[in-house]
């Protein structure tokens with residue numbers, strides 16, 4: 526069954542209250558425009574940066590996730606709540622929660638791959654200075670299709686996307702916040718790569734760009750089809766990106782180019798490590 530996806534490229538400020546209010550307003554707008562699944566960006570309630578995570582962190586459930594649960598219920602939608610800094614047992618995580626139209630939390634993804642990079646003269650960022658990594662794969666069912674969740678840097682790891690497609694996901698959603706160095710170079714290419722590798726829809730949701738922020742987001746919230754085409758995108762201002770996802774198109778592309786049944790599992794395979 527086809528459905529309308531809305532990706533909210535939210536302008537995130539230092540005021541958590543404003544961020545929550547803005548998110549609720551744009552979620553409502555997306556639902557009034559027919560969206561059945563709505564997604565927010567990475568770190569939607571707080572500026573993105575290691576110096577902010579502790580101050581903005583909340584337990585789950587907490588203030589921000591209660592706003593999300595209420596918004597999902599009031600608007601009768603599935604809501605992928607971007608991510609928030611989560612505090613649990615003295616540790617901090619970068620966590621995405623997902624709600625069904627009854628407002629129940631149906632999934633929780635803690636960013637698995639922490640964003641630790643050093644590109645000399647351009648950007649050095651170490652999420653691991655303050656955050657701990659998640660350990661779980663995260664998918665959830667909707668009446669439309671199964672959806673897999675990754676957060677930002679998670680998109681660089683093809684294994685995660687492969688596992689999600691193997692579990693039956695037809696859409697992968699990555700709340701993300703690439704930057705002015707890696708954004709232009711890799712943001713779209715990574716989405717198209719994951720889409721083609723797995724013949725799935727890939728959607729990535731960024732915050733809007735704030736030139737005065739300590740970390741300047743690239744924006745360019747985007748949807749890519751299972752054929753690898755960019756089917757919806759934008760620049761960097763606050764906006765909502767819409768696309769009508771047709772899960773049957775995933776099957777069509779897979780039957781045209783049947784790489785899934787052509788894998789040489791007699792020669793190689795990906796295995797899940799159990800704890």
Ligand SMILES: NC(=O)CCC(=O)C(=O)O
Nearest residue numbers: 640677678702703704707
């Ligand atoms: N928030 C992030 O994980 C940023 C990832 C990123 O910019 C990248 O290049 O990867």
